[in-house]
Amino acid sequence: MNLAETSMPSHEVSSEELDATPLIEVKDLHVEFDGHVILSGITRSIKRGQTVAVIGESGCGKTVFMKTLVALIKPTTGHVMFDGRDLNRQSPAQLAQIRRRFGFVFQHAALFDSMNIFDNVAFPIRQNEPQTDEDEVRRRVRQHLLEVGLPEEVAAKYPAEISGGMQKRVGLARALVLKPELVVYDEPTTGLDPIMSDVINELILNTRRTYPVTSVVVTHDMRTARKVADRVIMFFPRRMLDAGQSQILFDGPPSGLEHAEDRRVRQFVRGEAGDRIREMSRATA
């Protein structure tokens, strides 16, 4: 299924804001660790301004795929192109330049323990725009903390002193402070209560309303996938499947996928075990 043919954003970003050219192109991606194949023959493109949800069972390679997208993992073979540049062929200095255009929201926020919240959010500015004066840094940090609904008092606290939900919002503020072109979210709502999960989902949507950012959201939370994504990609062990537009997948009639695949995708989306228990018993036997 060709992504370019079927893609249609379902949210506020207008078609004029979207560029026809893909921001990310993955070509015949193959990743293996110690002879163990994690991803094989993955080819996919993600257009500018699009939000793609990546779903799939645990251990099927979603996180590896996501880390390969931002060159945290080097593929065994294949290419990851960002804005037409092959990430595997860049020098460390060039890669550092390109990474300034990425934002990454980690599953457990990955805030620096040794820094307070202010310094955590200010880090990307100080690292990548060292000429920025401290007043401007303070203004931008405050603005981004407010955008994710965090009061100014939080800025002086350390990550260990705030809740998990607040840490995620700080992680989001840190990822967005440089207004990146690509934001990758690693399970942004995992471990949060339903209200806080929805707050995070709204913040992801707000970011899209603010500027035409391209987002990849790895999630197990179907409410998140349904709410924020234009398209859904489902991972199976070693391979992936374009599950189509999120609205059609969640609310529409059966897709054009093969029957077995369609059944499997829908079981996953509805959280039904289906044949999995029998398959697991067979595998164990």
Add this chain to the structure above:
Amino acid sequence: MSSDTSSLDRYRRIDALQSRLPPTLNAWIMQWGTAIVEGISAIGDLACFTWQMLGWMFTRLPRRGTLLTNFYQVGVLSLPVVALTGTFIGMVLAVQSYYQFEAIGLASRLGVVINTSLVRELGPVLAATMLAGRVGGAMAAVLGTMRVTEQIDALTTMGADPIHYLVVPRFLACLLLIPALTIMADFMGIVGGYFYSVVILGIDRAAYLHHSREGVVGFDLFMGIFKSFFFGAIIAIVSCYRGFHCQPGAEGVGKAATAAFVYSFVLILAVDLFLNIALDSIYFMIYPQGPVLF
């Protein structure tokens, strides 16, 4: 195609050879082979890590704030423990040596032995050992936790190089401050030895000081400090490397901290041996008559 066939033939020959060997020998060869390959790979990896770190050190130094934080943690916070260790080493040397020297009527020359042992060997080695535990273990644990909680990945995604940001300041702090701490350990050891010999054991103060001055030469002091630069570098590189390559989970962090201390300690002793051999040959070129003890 032909290379595939030849590879296949080679594997078949290896299989045939393996099937002729007794299973225990097979397993033994496999275990040792794996250990050797992994060992060589780890050495290569450590060399690359060190090379990258040195590359950053000569191209761009970290910010002053990052450096000062690390200098404070390695230098200032280690001062009490190093001073205490030095003092006790000096006093223990006095306790251990006094009765033998007293028996041959040379108690007043105790200072020569205490001070020479301290500045040449015990001060640098024991200070480095103490710091491998205090500083090295902490470095491996901090970097290991950062690895496990994806903070190192976060640094990378924000365009910072983790080796430049995390390793270079720690390396510089150890390289520059461990020699300074060694001087502190030497000084406190000399004070401790003097205190125990003169105040507790009642050795004549003037004679103790006179012989101490005669016995210790500048090269002895140089030798100890020179070695401590190597010890500082070993502690930083080994600990940071272990932290960076930490296995997942709390157990992984614990193992990284333990391994950082054990490998640092073994390497310190091994390097100490070779440096002593090299420095002694230089010493005998400068002082052909050898050390003056009596």
